[in-house]
Amino acid sequence: MEGDERYTREHIQIREENNDMLHSEANRIKMEDEHSQAAIRDSEQRKRELPISLTEEEDGRISPKQQRRSPSYADDSRQNLQAGMPLKGENLELIKSESREVTPLQPIDSNIQLQRPTGGLVSRDSNSSDSSTSSTDSKGRPRESMYPEIFGEMITTVLEHEAYLFTASERILLESFASMDYEARHLLARLIQRRNTWHRVDKLRYDFDVKDKATAVTSLCQPHSDILALQSEIEEEGDGSITRFCLSEQDMDEGFEEPLNLLTLAELKELAKNMNRLKGVTNKASIISSLLTTKSQGTLHGFGDSNPNEIRSQAAVLREQLTAIVGGCVKVCPKAQSLIDRIALVYYRGAELGTSALTTAVLSKSRKRAYPDYVWKRSEKLFASRKHLVEMQQALQLEIQMDQWIEWDGSRDAIAKAMEAFEHVYERWKEAVREGEALAKDSYDLGAYNRMRFHPGWPLTRVVYKGVYVLGRSHKHEREAEVLRALLGQRVFRRGRRGDWYDRLALITANYPPSTTPNAIRKAKREALAISVQGIEDRDTHLIYQDTLQRRITRLENQLNLPFSEKHDFSYAKLRKCEDRIFRGVRLDKMMTEKKGIFGSTMPIPGQKERRSMSRDPSASDEYSFKYRAPLRKVVKVERMEAKAEEPEQAEVDEGDTPTKDQEESPKSKYSVERRDVRKDMHSVWRGLDGQPCRVEYLVLQHYEKQNFKGFHCEGGVLTMLFALVMWDILFMHVDGVFETPYQRQPLDILEDSFAIVRGPALRQRLVEIENTGGLDLIKQTDDRERERKTWAIGCKWDLYTQEDLLEIAECMGGKALSVVCQMLAEEWSHCTSGMPDLVVWRHADKQVRFCEVKGPGDKLSDKQKLWIDVLLRAGLRVEVSKVEEKK
Known part of the structure; x- marks a missing residue:
């Protein structure tokens, strides 16, 4: 099955060394006398020329608080690629790699224009930058943010070529975006990037571009008069009452749950205290649950007033309190969000998520990414109606x-x-x-x-x-x-x-x-x-x-x-058998056990003694109170080496070694436990051969290092990069309907079987060439051309793999094996970019290469891992299952 979660919100932060100074300078100037407008414009212009940082709540500007905060990235969906629009895992891989760079990014050239898609045949010049529009407008005001500009560009492109896909009312609403006030346009462009839920106006952190947030919200929530005049047409076409972009707090449901979820924990506690609902509840979920029971209560005396004439219902008091705290709210209208998603679907040709619709264009304009050179063209009539x-x-x-x-x-x-x-x-x-x-x-x-x-x-x-x-x-x-x-x-x-x-x-x-x-x-x-x-x-x-x-x-x-x-004879299919190799090591982590608390399962706080109840019987409240599952945690030993053993002489490893031979370090060093740390990371922790804690994959790599192997823990990253380098011109060859925008790191059909079918003749010819020549010239030629630019292309991780390593691995694999791997990836990229072996190790001296799937205690091979083992064996490669066991 292809159960891939295709989208989550992206959190991208790129840190520059000089942003703190310029940000503080801009804030200082903005607080000066109001008559110093020229100085303010100069500061804002210099600030806008900095490389942007995309965050969920700020428009390309980095605050000191953000700079101090260390970003945390989750790399759990790298196999889910979406052509033309970046997905979570791939974006985060880019940022991880960029965070290791030491060369500071250059400021954006404010005079470079964004190229408007014209539908003609255009070559994407990688040396030209798609930066923002001019630094000031006709009235001398600072130039606008990239977000409303790019969103407007998207609307213009779609309506220019494919207006027949939208109703008259939809076209009116979309065209009205260009005539809206800048602050309203900026606010909408930012809201569609966020999760489609209610947002408090006072919590929107767009003060730099949206000075009057209330007016901007009112403008977005105002029904369009021209659409109201087409009510009969709207009813005929069945697109409902899509007359505006956003909803206000007046459109909220009459219930209390939505506004309660907009409050912070401190605000909830204050509200619960006022409503006499704070007893026995300490977390956000339980406070909301307690307050929601208020609406079913009878009456409540006014605060500080016992006059019977002032008795009001509990629900009315709660509504009044909520209104005073929450204030104005805004949310993108669901029908408008669907329309924006449809615009993104048409513009990006298959990437249906409006919440990520602007990210690729913004990153390209800000010079955060250099896209490959390819010919792109807006195809006609891709959608019939x-x-x-x-x-x-x-x-x-x-x-x-x-x-x-x-x-x-x-x-x-x-x-x-x-x-x-x-x-x-x-x-x-x-x-x-x-x-x-x-x-x-x-x-x-x-x-x-x-x-x-x-x-x-x-x-x-x-x-x-x-x-x-x-x-x-x-x-x-x-x-x-x-x-x-x-x-x-x-x-x-x-x-x-x-x-x-x-x-x-x-x-x-x-x-x-x-x-x-x-x-x-x-x-x-x-x-x-x-x-x-x-x-x-x-x-x-x-x-x-x-x-x-x-x-x-x-x-x-x-x-x-x-x-x-x-009978059929398939003995020719596999030239080798998968080998099992056992390694032994000292494991340093241990799962923490759950404790039963009043609110269900909890985890003990490190260093806190266990408190026993007066009775051993379970409390009745355990069954009826609000329960939650605490996050899993591990205890990890932090060791200190007391005596280091002498390094043994490097022994030559015979090719005929038994695959199951124990791999142990000898002689042994002595260690003592210095302390125990608690971690949420569920990866197992082992004592490395150098005495330092490491993951199980790196323990195996260290064993191979002692046998003069080089290696990567890459989970197939080397293979996908080799595929990209040898197939570069085929990946980016012109095919109708696969390069529709200038912001693509891959063809739109790479995830589909049509990729291999449409390019069948060229692919077969290239696979034969790789098998006959080994593909080394193709790798070197592409790498020499693209590495300096760090081209943002599918499968490429320029900072992780050097050209020398790639050429050595390809040479050790041989042309036949590389050809089989490339065929597999060309036919089934979306299905096979996960499940690849954890490690690739090679020894160039005797042309050995091995692919190792590492398994700790209790781990088993998944179906996709078994599939890749079969494919690599079919290619004639040596594949091992490296089983790591605890020393007894």
């Missing part, structure tokens, strides 16, 4: 929802919802297949298949296959087989998944025969064998599914007791 566009947007949202129900929830209710959604769209999907087949008859060009990505049938096909999984979970195998045959019966959407469909159909055909008689079982197995053989022979079955189908064929032939002459 408004109906198709709306259906595409809905299908993408349903695709994400199905992932959440199945992958992240998995409960019985979630599976029932997924089943209902599948049944709802199945007939529409079959209709989409008929539409696609009719379009395919009119064109035999490979580009026609690539354009199918913009048909709603493309995401619906994935929804239908998710429905196959749900049918299997519900034991409706007959219906499951029917849907799988329907998927295999078409070739207009997602051909690259056919191998998976063949394998699943063969499995349920063999395991769930119509009856349990011996003849029926044998007939079912023969049918499953025929399906598997058909899958192997299908030209659209990718390399990733070959091993699974081959194993199924071998298993079915053995079960049917076929004669040797009728």
Whole structure:
């Protein structure tokens, strides 16, 4: 299954050495006499020429508080790439790598103009900077922020070429953005970058650009008069009452939960104290829960007044108190947010999230990224009609929802919802297949298949296959087989998944025969064998599914007791076997045990003694009070080396060593525990061979280092970078509909099977060249050209891997192995960029390279890891499972 969480909010901070000084200077000047406007403009202009820092609540300007704070980044979704728009993991990888640079970034050139997409054939010049507009406007005021400028550019581009995709009222609302006051435009451009929820006006930190926030909010919440005049048209077109961009506090639901969640903990405590609800509650969730019971209470005397005439309801008092604290609120209108998402979907050709719509353009304009050189062009009629566009947007949202129900929830209710959604769209999907087949008859060009990505049938096909999984979970195998045959019966959407469909159909055909008689079982197995053989022979079955189908064929032939002459021989497929190598080390971490508290499971505070209750019986409040799960923590030993052992002589390692031979350090050093730290990081901690604490992967690397190996803990990063370097010109070759904006680090179809299908001839030729020559010249040529610019391209981590290391690894791998890996990534980038081996180690002297999957105690190989092991073995590479055990 492809359960990838495609989007989260991005938090990006890039620190420059001179920002503290300039920021303080700007604040000092702004506090001077109001008559010094010329000095203020000069300060603001100098401040705006600094490289921007994207944060959630500030528009490209770094505060001293931010500079003091050390950013924390989560790298948990690097496999989820979105063409044309950066995703969480990839953005964070960039910032991590940039944080190690010592060269200060240069100021932005304020005179360079943003190139407007014209729809013509344009070459993206990497030496030209897309910085902001002129430093001052016609009245001499400081130039505007990049956010409203880029958002307006996006609207203009879409409406200039594809206005037919929007209704008259939508066009009026979008066109009104250009005529709005700057502060209102800036506020909207910032709000669409944030989570679509209610925001307190007094908490919006855009004071530099939005001086009068109340007026800006009023402007955004004001219904457009021209749209109100088109009410009849709006009703006919069915786009509801989308007459404004934002909602105000007057549009809030009558309940209390939304405004209560906008309060800080200190404000909640003060409110609860006023409402006599503070007893026994100390955290935000419990205070809100307590206050929400207020609305069901009877009456409350006015504060400090016992006059019966002044008795008011509890709910009325709470409403009054909340209004006084919260003040004005603003939220992007849900229908307007959907419209903005649709604009981003059209502009970026498949990246449907409006919350990240401006990030790539801002980073490019501010010279934070140098994009590859490629030819980009706005394609015409990618979306056939408004109906198709709306259906595409809905299908993408349903695709994400199905992932959440199945992958992240998995409960019985979630599976029932997924089943209902599948049944709802199945007939529409079959209709989409008929539409696609009719379009395919009119064109035999490979580009026609690539354009199918913009048909709603493309995401619906994935929804239908998710429905196959749900049918299997519900034991409706007959219906499951029917849907799988329907998927295999078409070739207009997602051909690259056919191998998976063949394998699943063969499995349920063999395991769930119509009856349990011996003849029926044998007939079912023969049918499953025929399906598997058909899958192997299908030209659209990718390399990733070959091993699974081959194993199924071998298993079915053995079960049917076929004669040797009728069996398939797949012995040629694998040249090596996966090896297990055992390492032993000292583990320094241990999980903390939970304690039962009044609010449920908690973790003990380090250094605090355990307090026992008067009774051993569980408290009744444990069952009925608000409960939460405390975060998991570990205790890690911090050691001190008392006596260091002498370094043994370096021993030569014989190639014939037994793979399971224990790898131990000898002689031993002596250590004492200095203290114990508590950490939230769940990675295991081990004593390295140098006596320092390290992760399990680095312990294995240290063992290999003693054998004169060099290595990386890269989880496939070396392989993806080698792929990018040898396939650079194919990755960025001009294909209709794949380079639509100047802000792309990859073609839009890299995540789809259409990437390999459309570029089939060029890919096959390049794979043969790599196999014959080893690809070293391609690697060096591309690296020499792009490394100095640190081109922001897919798979490239210029700061981690040197050209020398890349060339040595490629030479040790050999052309045949590198060709197989590149074929795998070209066919299944989205599916196979996770699960790669943890380590790559090589010894250039004798041309050895090994790929190691490291497993600590209790760890097991995942399906994707097994898949990559099979592929690397097929390529003739040496693969090891490095098992690390605790010393006894």
